[in-house]
Amino acid sequence: MYIQGILILCMINAISAVGLAVFTGFTGLMSLGHAAFMAVGAYTCAIATKTFGIPFFIALPMAALMAGLVSLVIGIPTLRAKLRSDYFTIATLGFGEAMRVLLENLPITNGARGMAGLARFSVLPTVFLIFVIVVFFTKNFIFSRYGRMAIAIREDHIAAEMAGINLFQVRLRSLFFSAACAGIGGALMAHHIRFIQPNMFTNVQSTLLTATVVAGGMGSITGPIIAAFIFVMVPEVLRVAEMWRLVAYGALLVAIMVLRPQGIMGYREFSINGIIRYFRNLGTKQDKGGTVS
Amino acid sequence: MSISLEIKNLSKSFGGIVAVEDLTFNIKSGEIMGIIGPNGAGKTTVFNLITGVYQPTRGQVIYKGQDITGRPPDEIVKLGIARTFQNIRLFKNLSALENVVTALDLKNPMYNLASTFFLNWPFIPGKVKRGEKELRQKAMHYLELVGIADYAYKQASAMPYGLQRKLEIARALALEPELLLLDEPAAGMNPEESMELSHLIRDIQQKLNLTVFLIEHHMDLVMEICDHLYVINFGRELAEGNPEEIQANPAVLKAYLGEGRKGA
Ligand SMILES: Nc1ncnc2c1ncn2[C@@H]1O[C@H](COP(=O)(O)OP(=O)(O)OP(=O)(O)O)[C@@H](O)[C@H]1O
Ligand SMILES: [Mg+2]
Numbered sequence: 001m002y003i004q005g006i007l008i009l010c011m012i013n014a015i016s017a018v019g020l021a022v023f024t025g026f027t028g029l030m031s032l033g034h035a036a037f038m039a040v041g042a043y044t045c046a047i048a049t050k051t052f053g054i055p056f057f058i059a060l061p062m063a064a065l066m067a068g069l070v071s072l073v074i075g076i077p078t079l080r081a082k083l084r085s086d087y088f089t090i091a092t093l094g095f096g097e098a099m100r101v102l103l104e105n106l107p108i109t110n111g112a113r114g115m116a117g118l119a120r121f122s123v124l125p126t127v128f129l130i131f132v133i134v135v136f137f138t139k140n141f142i143f144s145r146y147g148r149m150a151i152a153i154r155e156d157h158i159a160a161e162m163a164g165i166n167l168f169q170v171r172l173r174s175l176f177f178s179a180a181c182a183g184i185g186g187a188l189m190a191h192h193i194r195f196i197q198p199n200m201f202t203n204v205q206s207t208l209l210t211a212t213v214v215a216g217g218m219g220s221i222t223g224p225i226i227a228a229f230i231f232v233m234v235p236e237v238l239r240v241a242e243m244w245r246l247v248a249y250g251a252l253l254v255a256i257m258v259l260r261p262q263g264i265m266g267y268r269e270f271s272i273n274g275i276i277r278y279f280r281n282l283g284t285k286q287d288k289g290g291t292v293s
Numbered sequence: 294m295s296i297s298l299e300i301k302n303l304s305k306s307f308g309g310i311v312a313v314e315d316l317t318f319n320i321k322s323g324e325i326m327g328i329i330g331p332n333g334a335g336k337t338t339v340f341n342l343i344t345g346v347y348q349p350t351r352g353q354v355i356y357k358g359q360d361i362t363g364r365p366p367d368e369i370v371k372l373g374i375a376r377t378f379q380n381i382r383l384f385k386n387l388s389a390l391e392n393v394v395t396a397l398d399l400k401n402p403m404y405n406l407a408s409t410f411f412l413n414w415p416f417i418p419g420k421v422k423r424g425e426k427e428l429r430q431k432a433m434h435y436l437e438l439v440g441i442a443d444y445a446y447k448q449a450s451a452m453p454y455g456l457q458r459k460l461e462i463a464r465a466l467a468l469e470p471e472l473l474l475l476d477e478p479a480a481g482m483n484p485e486e487s488m489e490l491s492h493l494i495r496d497i498q499q500k501l502n503l504t505v506f507l508i509e510h511h512m513d514l515v516m517e518i519c520d521h522l523y524v525i526n527f528g529r530e531l532a533e534g535n536p537e538e539i540q541a542n543p544a545v546l547k548a549y550l551g552e553g554r555k556g557a
Contacts (some may be wrong), residue, residue: 030459137410143396144400144409144421152395155384162344162376163403219386 004124006193006236011131011286012122012188014228017037018221019181023174024140024210025218026150029085031175033074033092034182036070036099037067039201041215042190046115049191056121060130060187067183068176070099075175080168095207103198115190115199118212122192129190136182138221150174154219160179172278182209208249215256217263226264295481297322297472297504298343298374305338313339314528315352320472320521325498325505327519327525329512329539333549335419335528337379337506340474356472370399371544375470377461379477379508389441389460391434392449396467403428406524415461435463437496454481466501473498475507479514487511491518518538524548 020034041063048059074095078088083104104112149170152160161167192195212231217223235248254263298320305313309448313335314426315377322327328336341347343354353362361369384392403424404412413421414519438440439459444452465473478494479487490513492506498505509515515522516536524539532539539545 052528111494140410140413140421144425145403146406146409146414148391148395148398151387155386156382158346158366159382159384160395161379162346162370162378162382163396163464164367164370 006232008122008124008188008192010229010232011027011127012185012192013209013212013232014130014225015134015188016185016209016219017184017216017224017228018134019084019178019185019216020149020209021178021213021216021221022138022141022150022181023178023225024213024264025220025224026103026147026154027171027174028154029171030210031092031097031178032089032203032210033094033099034178034209035201035203035205036096036120037071037179037182038186038205039099039103039196039198040067040070040179041186043103043109043115043186044183045197048191049121050115050118051053051108056119056191060184063187064180067186068180071179072172075172079171079175092206093203096201096203099182100198100201103201106207109198114200115194116195118167118191118194118196119186119192120191120194122188127188127192132243134184135225138181144168146173151219204246209262211221211253214229215253215263217265220263220265222269223263223265246275296320296323299353300339300343301353301355303342305335305342305352306350312528313342313349313525316525316528316530318523318530318533320504320506322504324520325507325518327492327515327522327524328506328508329522330514330531334525336410337476338527338528339525340376340476340508343369343474344374359402370468370470373469373471374474375468375472376466376474376476377458377465377476379460379480381454381457381461383449383457383460383464385448387449387516388446389434389436389449389452389463390429390445392460393427393435393467394548396464397428397431399529400469401406401428401431417539432467436460438466438500439463439493443523452550454488455486458482459490460495466497470503472504472506473504475509479509479511482511484513485513487514488517490514494518517531527532 014057016034016038020031024030044066045059045063046064048054049056054062074091083185103109118259149165150158152165152169153164153170157167186201208231212227213224216225216227231252234252235245238248296319300318303316304312317338329340330336338347342349345364345368348363355361356372356374359372361372382445384395389394405419408420412419433442433445436445439462441456441459441463444456448455449457452460458480460474460479462478475494479490482490494505495518497503519536522536522539523533524545532542532545534542
């Protein structure tokens with residue numbers, strides 16, 4: 001039961017991290033507000049199932065859609081203005097806070113007290129299935145012409161524009177996708193913990209999500225998944241007291257950045273072929289073997 | 294011969310610096326036009342104004358009779374203008390082939406967003422996989438066209454400098470332009486290499502029926518392939534004419550050729 005709980009948490013975080021990886025890792029923009037999208041997903045799903053009695057499998061896509069739509073509210077003005085990336089990051093920071101305050105003051109969300117007694121829908125098989133579906137969609141998205149446009153922007157946005165790529169459209173699309181994933185993550189979280197409160201979705205949570213992507217490797221999908229698992233499991237395994245949890249994360253992040261500045265996977269993907277190639281290259285002492293995203 | 298591009302009274306200042314001042318000239322369809330001038334004359338700025346990277350302070354850019362002044366780059370590319378960059382701007386971490394594939398997407402959208410998500414299953418051939426394969430073959434064709442097919446799977450930033458310039462040309466061609474702007478395509482090349490490049494540009498221009506507008510400091514290349522030349526100095530027009538006329542123009546000799554040729 002305990003192990004199951006941890007696995008569920010790992011996969012929920014991985015779902016949100018994968019979404020954010022599509023945005024941050026592939027368009028190069030940092031967000032410090034993605035917990036807000038988790039919150040939107042969590043509340044949408046909770047209100048839909050609890051208040052309106054809508055079935056979970058319908059409420060979950062609704063949560064994704066709602067988070068995606070809310071992302072347009074912040075995305076359209078900030079991304080259209082082609083704000084420099086640091087301005088965008090600050091805008092997301094403010095947005096995250098604003099969302100939390102909003103949730104604390106709306107009647108339908110039950111304010112700061114939050115919503116309790118949510119049904120346990122996030123059981124292991126369900127979460128696993130959704131995790132697989134999200135990864136499948138993410139992989140399809142990234143390894144397509146849509147992913148290619150995002151990568152081109154990350155590599156050189158002027159050259160990308162001169163290749164006919166509309167920066168605004170591609171960034172907004174990636175943001176929408178990442179917010180929808182975060183929404184799913186939040187919804188699953190709500191029906192796992194079975195209780196939600198606005199202060200569960202703070203900037204600390206957002207920062208952690210971005211740290212997961214950076215630690216996993218910007219421009220990789222498997223990297224952030226691995227990082228999400230590590231970030232849940234290591235503090236659990238060490239059984240660090242709650243107050244030291246953030247310190248443990250910090251130390252972990254510093255260690256990863258020192259040992260592997262490009263993140264766990266860098267631009268690469270974890271694959272069986274990659275492992276075989278790695279060991280073959282060890283034998284022949286060749287340096288470069290992996291394919292680049 | 295019809296007019297491809299008309300530049301009318303084009304001016305651009307950056308704060309107090311006047312980079313380009315009142316330039317007016319035409320480029321005819323199917324010709325190779327060269328723009329030359331000393332370092333800092335404003336040549337790259339002209340390219341940036343045509344392609345929407347900068348907004349002009351004054352003046353107009355008219356392409357095939359349509360006013361495109363101030364349009365964003367991605368729209369201008371769609372109308373049929375592609376370019377290369379003086380300070381190479383490749384997608385560095387991608388392979389040569391992927392650089393070209395990225396450009397091909399513009400005029401060859403093989404599948405839509407819905408099929409991206411729902412119609413791409415492992416081990417099952419489908420629209421997306423077929424489309425991707427076709428694009429790769431097409432991209433290979435462009436690499437062959439500029440003679441760098443051997444480097445298809447090499448990371449762009451790991452390619453020799455001269456070949457990176459050719460890759461930029463291949464990527465620009467993959468956008469299927471009618472007007473191609475080349476910003477110092479022979480920079481960093483020795484005389485033989487730049488001669489070879491000039492033949493390549495001629496070949497491609499004829500094969501793909503292009504209009505070419507190029508910036509170059511290698512005078513042998515310029516005189517060899519340009520049908521028409523436009524000379525600027527300190528952002529202003531200095532002379533215009535065919536290569537023979539320009540070579541004989543005293544003002545040009547004084548301002549430009551007289552100073553000695555700049556190789557870089
Ligand atoms: N973004 C910018 N901001 C400020 N000044 C600029 C900018 N771009 C160009 N300039 C200035 O405009 C002038 C023309 O520059 P430009 O790059 O067009 O010259 P060029 O003819 O291409 O020179 P080169 O042969 O060295 O490439 C220079 O004085 C340059 O410093
Ligand atoms: Mg220049």
